[in-house]
Amino acid sequence: MNRIIKYVFYDILRTRFIIFYTALLLVSTFAMFQLDSDPNKVVMSLLNVVLMVVPLVSIVFTTIHFYNSYEFIELMLAQPINRRVIFIGEYLAVAMSLCMAFAVGVGIPLGIYGVSATGMSLLFCGIILTLVFVSLAFLAAVLTRDKAKAIGIALLFWFYFSLIYDGFLLWFVYAFADYPLEKITLGLISLNPVDLARVIMLLQLDISALMGYTGAFYRQFFGSSFGIIFSTLILFLWVIIPFFIALRIFSKKDL
């Protein structure tokens, strides 16, 4: 397993994309701290990066990387190595490099300008969203043999979770505004990792008052220790479930 991770890691570093991504995060985080002196406002601006850019980069990079290392995977499969080990090794190497890029790119400026609780939960949300979208990307990659199709599916995942789902949720809340929807929307939010991360962050930033009565309800739920454990657990499920589905498909896939 370690040998596989080592070679995949080496391969990722050679493409230099990860370094570029780290630098981009580093520069934009520093720039935001320069523009604004209130760290909470900076975290607020960074939230948009975390919710839109991180999932997009994670899912597209992972899918492309999987197809670019197809030859490597094919070669390894003819060797005395368990299929699962190859897959898990690939996953860990990609996930670790993307998480490290994010932790360094956002974590270092956060550390320099003062560590805060909101900053830490931003780091946590960013890392877990990276993991979620790496899992989804692996799922997209094993679903089809065609690279273009897989990238299409990956982008569809991103569009769905970043834009389409919110639209649907908004329509739903609007259409059924006459009914008590708090618990149902809470359930619906769990079906979207991006929304889950957003709600956790918004509550941390103490602007839930802007969301009115529903905001108060969320605050009561997510503010409690049960709410935090619940949402973290759901986010972990979002990492694990797509990963295991992808692993199952991969262990029966013909190459």
Added chain:
Amino acid sequence: MISIQKVNKNFGKLHVLKQVDLDLSMGRSYALVGPNGSGKTTLIKSILGLVVPSSGEIVFEGKSIAKDWMYREKIGYMPQIGRYPENMTIGQLIDMMKNIRKNAEVLDDSIIEGFKLYKMFDKRMHALSGGTRQKVSAALAFLFNPPVLILDEPTAGLDPISVEILKEKILEEKHRGKLLIISSHILSDLDELTSDMVYIYEGQVHYNNTIQTLKEETQEKKLGKAIATMIGQKQLIDSVNR
């Protein structure tokens, strides 16, 4: 050694392998012959676990390969089209393979030597010609001195001198009592290199016997003629039965 039991494989609607039953034993060398698209490569890939059969079982040294992977330690595989990480050099690739198959006791670099690959160790894989790629594939198949060798069209794309080097190497391994499976369309090569013939047509094994027997049955001296006669006879029998 390797026993293939009632293996079926479907790719969508395409039924590539149909109830294939085959026993391959140590010390013999098998020629896998059949028209393009008859299922030779699929059969080879099934033995390697690259393709998972739709039904049936493949047993290697008495153990089913379905949940096993260590058996691949005993196989050297030379693919028809070798695909390798494009931005690695030949040297890095060979080092990586040595690192991954650490259990191999004796390394056999006679092919690397014979093809003069040491001189090209810092060339990247994407810069290689098809023939050189083929040489790298051959080098990797023989490198770990495995008891089973599976060669999928080994001589296709090689220059005549390299073909001779490779054939000599294959013969040497055959005399050492290894199990060889060679798929090829060049029957004169197979005539020299193999002792048994497995003829596959449309996913079914149509003939499985020693080449000696085949030649006696058809009363031909050359393998090519013998196969042609065998197919002719089969068609005749089929048309009578119908």
